[in-house]
Amino acid sequence: MTLDDRIRAEIEARIRSGEWRPGHRIPFEHELVAHYGCARATVNKALTALAAAGLIERRRKAGSFVAQPHVRSAVLAIPDIGQMITARGDPYRYEVLTRRIRKARRITPEELLLRDEGALLAMTGVHIAADTPFAFESRVISLTAVPAARDADFGEGAPGSWLLEHVPWTDARHRISAVGAVPTVADALAIAAGLPCLQLERWTWRQGAAVTFVRQIFPADRYDLIGEFTSAGRP
Amino acid sequence: MTLDDRIRAEIEARIRSGEWRPGHRIPFEHELVAHYGCARATVNKALTALAAAGLIERRRKAGSFVAQPHVRSAVLAIPDIGQMITARGDPYRYEVLTRRIRKARRITPEELLLRDEGALLAMTGVHIAADTPFAFESRVISLTAVPAARDADFGEGAPGSWLLEHVPWTDARHRISAVGAVPTVADALAIAAGLPCLQLERWTWRQGAAVTFVRQIFPADRYDLIGEFTSAGRP
């Protein structure tokens, strides 16, 4: 463990244990320098990391203070479905149900965020794990942003995996909700209509340009999302 | 904008634009030092930040390389329900349905994670927004970790808000899933049994000691979770 790590850990422990309550002023940098017998840059690195983690707030001339508890935030890893199933040890395949190219509609709310005048590739399909439908997927890809998708052969992989390889770096927005399975989806998933499902929607951009919108629907009993680690403070 | 920020931003732009593909070696620190005419510590700070963000990987002797796209991760802010409703402008109250003190059961899986031999405060209640039930809540609080909860008057606020004030710093784990409303819950939410609901479960610890487990159930049409920001790379 490096020295700056040790300094950060010791201060963090005092905060998390409650010994230093929110609002408490932690020692000045020069005091910590004296205490640890190190350079100020080292202390500064530790405190900067704590501030970035939201555990402390720093104010010039005043000092550094234990931050107030913030909104709880969870980091949710949302993996590639194929990878997830494969990692679980089940055979995986993706089955295309529909595929067509059309203009953007202005009606559906999801496509409003893909504010794109050009053509879209619209697909639906099913992720299948060990011959059991695992998730229904409905996807729209902007052919303006990803012209190569028009003639791409996604093979037995999902278009999402293909996209991840060809358009690797993205920013995105997720929405998670519960829905009842509409008949089309229920059919594809081989469940009864109306059964509760977890719905994951994702809008993806690349450098500000809309790339794709996907809606994945999981039967309630086959998937849930685990949010690892929360600590009081900022994301 | 500081110099290290500028260096970081310029490299990040080249990665996100695709100019530097995954696997590409970015310039050595000493090359960037020459290019920017600054100290190595400044370049190192920029590259360290990029590595922490998961955009690059650094290997001694070999150099720094653009990282492969990673698992997609979303940072989900999971706010206090009362605050959220109040922020929306609706009147808010929490209504206690049941409340009792009992020993930990070994049967229910949620309490296995609260591996606690002591007494538990078990409560159920409803979050109400503008006279409409918004969420059903079932909570277990460890009286070993939070003895003050035994005699606490949560008033019209939810016990979660009370806990946040009295046990401010926590780590937690979330699970998000879809469920059908069981009759008890459906009753409390004034919806039909079996309708899809979003279920949010949270286990909370303080310094390794289990504090509370809560299960919140939202009717599908009244709540969804928005995950802000995803960037390829680590959380």
Added chain:
DNA sequence: CAGTGGTCTAGACCACGAA
């Protein structure tokens, strides 16, 4: 206006790991 944190410098030593 004085003291804090924010940033940067020019140097150093070291551990790791690819060649």
Added chain:
DNA sequence: TCGTGGTCTAGACCACTGG
């Protein structure tokens, strides 16, 4: 082996801001 990144030092100047 030896160049790379990892870390630290002792110093500096500056902007901000609280007293």
